[in-house]
Amino acid sequence: MNRAIAAAVLVGTMVGASVTSAMAETKWERNHPRRDQVNDRLANQNRRINHELKEGEITRGQAKQLHREDAAIRQEERSMAGFNNGHITGAEQKALNQQQNAVSRQIGQ
Numbered sequence: 756m757n758r759a760i761a762a763a764v765l766v767g768t769m770v771g772a773s774v775t776s777a778m779a780e781t782k783w784e785r786n787h788p789r790r791d792q793v794n795d796r797l798a799n800q801n802r803r804i805n806h807e808l809k810e811g812e813i814t815r816g817q818a819k820q821l822h823r824e825d826a827a828i829r830q831e832e833r834s835m836a837g838f839n840n841g842h843i844t845g846a847e848q849k850a851l852n853q854q855q856n857a858v859s860r861q862i863g864q
Contacts, residue, residue, distance in 0.1 A: 800858060824854075
């Protein structure tokens, strides 16, 4: 009986540890939450563009243009971070998000 309890506790601990590690954020994400948010949105928009292209909802040329716009936003984010020890300000994040909103609206047309 004690072995069964010990095994159940061990399995529970292992499952808990794997869930915790999967949810843990990286040091970079903790130190650069604004940049992480902007980059997560860019990654999501990239997936959306590719999905709509695959589904035939946008043309290859439209997808290329949308990717180009997202790349310009990513470059601007990197440039902004270069002026502030690798960080972006709240105002810069807001400006980048507004640009991302414009691209996002184009994806959903």
